[in-house]
Amino acid sequence: MSNDEPQQTEWESEVGLSEETTYVALYPNRKHAEEWMTEAEEQGYGSRSKYLYELIQEARAARQEGFLAYSQNESKVEELQLQVEQLQDELENAQNSEPGEIEIAHEEFVTTFLTENYQPLNKVLHQVTDSGVLTGIVKDAVEDQLFDLAEENKVEYKQGYGWRLAHNNADEEVVEA
Template sequence: MDPEQSKDSNWKEVVGLADGTDKVAIYCKESDKEAWTEEAEEKGYPSRSKYLYDLVIEGQRVRETDFFDKPGDSEQNEELRERINELHDEISRLKGSPDGDPNLIVPDLVLGELSEEYRTHDELVSSILDSDRIENHVREEVEDILYDLIDADRAEYQIGHGWRHVPEGDS
């Protein structure tokens, strides 16, 4: 029997754990412990212990499937990881719009046109469209998208000519 368990043979009952449950001590950096605690809280886990348990089980499943780096597959795995990251970025950009299109008008643009005086919908729309703020917002969005497309080898830029679409297979 573990010396710690012999101190208090009914420790599971005191802590409220089910039969068949045991504890495992691990040693780590304090910074790791703090990070795991924060991650557990952010993900809604009731405890750091439950969070770490789930991570261990998940790691075992990944290892059992031989998902990572079989000999000769590392290039394909890297490509898949990059594609996953691209898709995560795409999802982040498209969030918030019911039809999947990014929101062109952000609340700050509308709020910037409101004042203490009442204005009709048409007056607000005209004011927003006439302002430099919408043009600057659109320019920033287009620029971000163009650089994302370059990163994904779907567009290219040439000084003196501008931007162009790169069909798949041409990059």
């Protein structure tokens, strides 16, 4: 053994540990220690120490691959939780809004249609409408409104023809007479 490496203690020699092995004290909760012993026995380990050593080595390898670095990603997790809360609030607001009311709250949506060059508003609006992105939103709002108006007998729908303003009852009587 070189002088740079730690020397084996007298106790480690007396108990028969090899020169590459050392003693490390661990003071876990008693319940955890019992669970670890049970797991070690169930998995066929000769001792709890060998079982724990292997678990530690596996955890170290996983951490090096980035799987266990929660503390390093804690700020990212918090940021994502804030985004989830914000999206939930927006969803709730959208569900509580009037049919046909459209609100654009995501800056990414609007900035998608901008370039490094200045563009007048009508050109930006043209790009937004041409993209088809709003089609679903507008379609749902218009469809909801049409069904509401149909329930109030203000519009009518006929299969194969579509929608129209409902006939005024007075007009129908005149036509029938």
